[in-house]
Amino acid sequence: MVDGIVEIAEDGRYLSLYRGFLVVSDKDAQLGRVPLADVSSLILSANQASVSKNLMVALAEQNASVICCDRRYLPSSITLPYSGNFESGHRMRSQMGAGRPLCKQIWQRLVREKIANQSAVLHWRGEIDPGKAVEALVRRVRSGDPDNMEAQAARRYWPALVRSGFVRDRFAEDENVLFNYIYTVLRSAVARSVVASGLLPALGVHHRGRLNPYALVDDLMEPYRPLADSVVVEVLEDLDEVGLNPETKRRLAAVLRLDLETDKGVSPLSEVMHSLAYSLVQSYEKKKERLCFGSMVLP
Template sequence: MSEQHILLIENPCSLSIHLGCLRICRENEDALRIPPQDIAVICLHHFAIRISVAVLQALADAGAIVIITDSRHHPAGALLPEFGRGQATLRLRQQLALEQSGKTGALWRKLVAARLGTQAKTLQKRQQKSVQRLLRLSKNVKDGDPANLEGQGAKIYWRELFGTPFQREKHGATDPLNARLNFGYTIIRSLIARELAIASLRPELGLGHHSQENPFNLADDFLEAYRFLVEDTVASEGNPAPQPLDAESRRQLLDRIYSAPIQLQGKDFRLPAAVKQTVNSFIQQLEDPNKKPALLLPDHSETA
């Protein structure tokens, strides 16, 4: 299988399908052609991009996600591959059975421990304080995280990584740091949502996230284990961030997140392949209810 890419289109252009390929035509430039099956995510980041239903259909058939942005350059919506790729009813029953089994708390513990462990590694790379505190928290997480060690770790982590003036803003952030974090999270979340859709999994049914207003609870669960990629990249740019999140900054951020090696059980993967491995490990859990709760997540300090 060819390597899949994340495309960020930020200039006026026309998108069409020609000889089975996505053709990107810009004024006074040679057309670019990319097979739809080579695209994992395509982000349309300009109001003057022209696109046809044939393009949307080809991208959906290939399993790609299409993201559109608003006037503030924030994600406004996404087109996901259609659910029902062969096993939708089976997967729904398996997910409901998992909830009834009481094992979702143990899986959420794995995700929270991974989040805390990767936070510790991110700080350790910069020789910052509180590494051991985060490692201790990661090893003490209980099923379902009733003590909210995730929240305790976040307070420590953000203070150490970006300093005390920094405050995390999830929605509508305009400061360069939060804007970068939110943009990077959106791309990874979209990759996860894509894999869930291809696997016929219902993203509404989360392990630790249970909001009735969030159609991507399960994607946000798995995102916890991959957030460190964005944070490590953003922190490497310096604090405060050198400039607003402009087009060039977005391209650099995407390139670095996408190209960063991710270790799963000692083996290196690129981001799309790593996400696929994580989702596949969740499917194995669904297919074997008697299996000890486990997920294949980026390497971290959690060993329980």
């Protein structure tokens, strides 16, 4: 749980209400409990989970949302109270009222964070000169990134990280299949955090495709792509042949459990994403960029 968000990711859990607590059980064993007053959103990403009607009513009475995810772990529905002043309404209005200058400042910060993390990964891999070249681009990112420093960094980053001649192409059948998989895991986790924070995932600050229901998700996941990349290159070193098998998928999906340094100590990526989404809420409400990122902890 972080910032009032409870996620159920393991199958077979039963959620019930007991004396003001949300209780999580597995068959006859109680696994834990959370004060109901502290819960703002409940995310059901497991394939099988049961929730008592009394708990659903209690969550509705305190304006908490219940989010269900599909087989790809992307949010497919959100249950809100029928009546009452639900916080997400205010947050969505703040999001829709955000002006272009603020959105451009937010995108500038996201791109700077992504490029800085790309540089850190290259240094970690011993690619010092490319790492310095990428790092030099951070200071050149202006509001809205009109000079597309993100793309300039990518041209230096990918050949140094993977191999000479490598191009990031989601339709390619080479190493790209591993990057596709881990980005899907990352995107799903960010989407859950965005929806749980009461924001509209389709309303991005930079990505604005008409057919993209997760434009904001694609914005917020950018700074964490380099961390996912660090997992992929480690996995590639252990593979005799590029491909996805159950063990490889398990190692890639574990990216969500990687620790990052935050102001409050060390937290896994899955929790840091919740904090980032909530900091975006504060940015919209205060009309000033206040994004909060964790720092990568590379081995």
